[in-house]
Amino acid sequence: MTTVHLPAADxxxxxRTLAEPLEWERHPDGSTSRIAFAAAHVVADxxxxxxxxxxxxxxxxSTLAFRRHLFAHGLGVAEAxxxxxxxxxxxxxxxxxxxxxxxxxxxxxxxxIAAGAGxxxxxxxxxxxxxxxxxxxxxxxVESTGAQVIVMASRxxxxxxxxxxxxRKVYDAIxxxxxxxxxxxxxxxxxxxxxxxxxxxxxxxxxxxxxxxxVRDHAAVVDGVKVSLLSAEHERSLRARLPEGVRLYTGDxxxxxxxxxxxxxxHSDALxxxxxxxxxxxxxxxxxxxxxxxxxxxxxxxxxxxxSRHVFARPTWFYKTGIAFLAWLSGHQPGFTMVGxxxxxxxxxxxxxxxxxxxxxxxxxxxxxxxHRMQLWLASAGLAx
Numbered sequence: 001m002t003t004v005h006l007p008a009a010d011x012x013x014x015x016r017t018l019a020e021p022l023e024w025e026r027h028p029d030g031s032t033s034r035i036a037f038a039a040a041h042v043v044a045d046x047x048x049x050x051x052x053x054x055x056x057x058x059x060x061x062s063t064l065a066f067r068r069h070l071f072a073h074g075l076g077v078a079e080a081x082x083x084x085x086x087x088x089x090x091x092x093x094x095x096x097x098x099x100x101x102x103x104x105x106x107x108x109x110x111x112x113i114a115a116g117a118g119x120x121x122x123x124x125x126x127x128x129x130x131x132x133x134x135x136x137x138x139x140x141x142v143e144s145t146g147a148q149v150i151v152m153a154s155r156x157x158x159x160x161x162x163x164x165x166x167x168r169k170v171y172d173a174i175x176x177x178x179x180x181x182x183x184x185x186x187x188x189x190x191x192x193x194x195x196x197x198x199x200x201x202x203x204x205x206x207x208x209x210x211x212x213x214x215v216r217d218h219a220a221v222v223d224g225v226k227v228s229l230l231s232a233e234h235e236r237s238l239r240a241r242l243p244e245g246v247r248l249y250t251g252d253x254x255x256x257x258x259x260x261x262x263x264x265x266x267h268s269d270a271l272x273x274x275x276x277x278x279x280x281x282x283x284x285x286x287x288x289x290x291x292x293x294x295x296x297x298x299x300x301x302x303x304x305x306x307x308s309r310h311v312f313a314r315p316t317w318f319y320k321t322g323i324a325f326l327a328w329l330s331g332h333q334p335g336f337t338m339v340g341x342x343x344x345x346x347x348x349x350x351x352x353x354x355x356x357x358x359x360x361x362x363x364x365x366x367x368x369x370x371x372h373r374m375q376l377w378l379a380s381a382g383l384a385x
Contacts, residue, residue: 004371005385006352007378013385018359018367024280027074030112031286034260034267035224035247037076037114038275038282039083040067041323042090042098043333056085056094056339060101066276066332067105073283075275076112077102078150078226082191083273083320087155089340092121096141103145114148114183114271117141125156128166132173139178149182150226150271151175155194164200164210171214181223183249183271186211188229190316204234212241219243226251226271230316235259239266253312253319257301260286261294274308277323278363307357310350318345322354329355329370330363336377348381 002018030036043066044050048057067077079102080086080095090098099115106113117138125131131154142149151174161167175182189196199207215222224247227235232255239248249271250259259268275282281300288296311322321342328336337343355364355374364370378384 002367002371004355004374005378006356006374007349007383009349016356016359018364018371019362021365021367022280022362024073025284025287026072027283027287028072028109028111030074030076031290033290034269034286035076035112035249036074036270036275036282036286037078037112037249037272038070038279039078039081039271039273040070040276041320041327042084042094042339043324043327044337044339046335046337048339050089050337050339050341052089052341054340056090058094058098058339059333062333063098064101064105066327067102068109069332070276070279071106071109071111073279074286075279075283076114077106078271079103079113079115079147081116081150081152081185081273082187082317083276083323085320085339085342086116086118086152087120087192088317088320089338089342094339095121099142099145099147103147107146112148113146114150115142115145116150116152116185118152119154119156122156125160128160128170131157131160132170135170135174136177139174143179148180148223149178150185151182152185153187153192153195153198155192158195158198161200164206167198167200167210168214172217175214175218175221178221181221183223184211184215184225186225186227186229187251190230190314191228192317204229208234208238212238215246216243219246222246224249224269228252230254230312232259235268236263236266239268253308254305256308257285257298257305260301261289261297273319273323274304274311277307277311277326277358278304278361281361281363303361304363307354307361307363310353310357313350318342321345322351325351326354326358326363329358329373330365331369336373348378348383352378
């Protein structure tokens with residue numbers, strides 16, 4: 001048996017005996033009943049100058065190996081999204097290289113890949129026409145790699161647009177020029193405070209009407225919408241009002257088991273940062289759903305929810321730190337460093353709980369390695385028992 005000593009905020013320690021690793025099934029062909037993307041993180045090169053404000057230096061071997069891990073469990077990859085530290089350390093040069101390399105990996109594996117197109121390569125945008133041009137530049141690049149386009153929410157548009165009609169003007173122009181159906185991404189301010197009031201209103205109901213109007217007018221080129229507002233009630237209402245054939249890709253890391261399972265009439269597909277952390281369980285659960293075995297789906301998926309809610313606890317935008325930490329504990333990367341120095345985004349106590357909850361969900365493939373790395377990391381933080 002493998003034990004690990006974990007600290008609490010009050011200075012006390014608890015000893016945890018880690019569970020034996022679970023042999024999760026692999027499902028490289030993916031699900032037939034749901035489309036599921038994992039929004040994947042990037043692995044920083046430990047020799048790189050990955051400090052705040054510096055250009056990202058990526059460990060490409062580990063980053064791409066992690067994507068192959070996701071493909072092996074039947075998940076597509078949502079590339080270069082906020083999980084990969086868009087607007088939090090990943091610069092445009094690294095974004096382009098990441099999308100190119102990941103698209104090639106997906107093609108080789110016969111797996112799905114979609115990638116974010118935004119406006120973050122420009123910091124000097126002052127008009128709607130400039131925002132539109134910046135969007136179209138990134139859309140053209142993503143399409144050139146063979147990846148499906150995810151039209152990301154734009155900080156620059158949020159800072160420039162004054163009302164809903166101006167959001168419509170920009171998105172109408174983008175959707176009028178895409179060559180293949182896209183995914184529209186609505187990211188809430190809990191993930192990025194600079195996106196407050198997106199779609200021209202701080203009132204979610206008013207914003208939803210603007211968003212739905214856009215989708216209905218362009219349904220032929222909208223494959224689906226990815227909504228990250230962490231409200232199951234809002235998602236259920238929205239997906240019931242979408243045009244025929246337009247998917248809702250849940251971005252709700254607090255309620256995804258029930259939303260993906262569905263209510264008998266509607267269900268959500270998935271585009272989740274949480275799936276990067278729980279890929280083996282997610283792949284197994286979706287395979288069970290394909291067989292119509294809802295009990296097996298629940299048995300695999302439900303134990304992951306407390307882990308996801310902890311990783312995505314407020315301030316939510318630091319969830320990437322927990323995902324990278326768990327990848328390190330699981331042996332998917334050689335070290336726990338992040339571009340932009342984001343490994344400091346969560347506390348020792350928070351990350352100790354990540355290990356505990358991952359163990360409860362049977363997501364530690366090598367308990368000895370996880371315990372060893374946890375104790376090394378605690379010692380480096382000045383904590384030892």
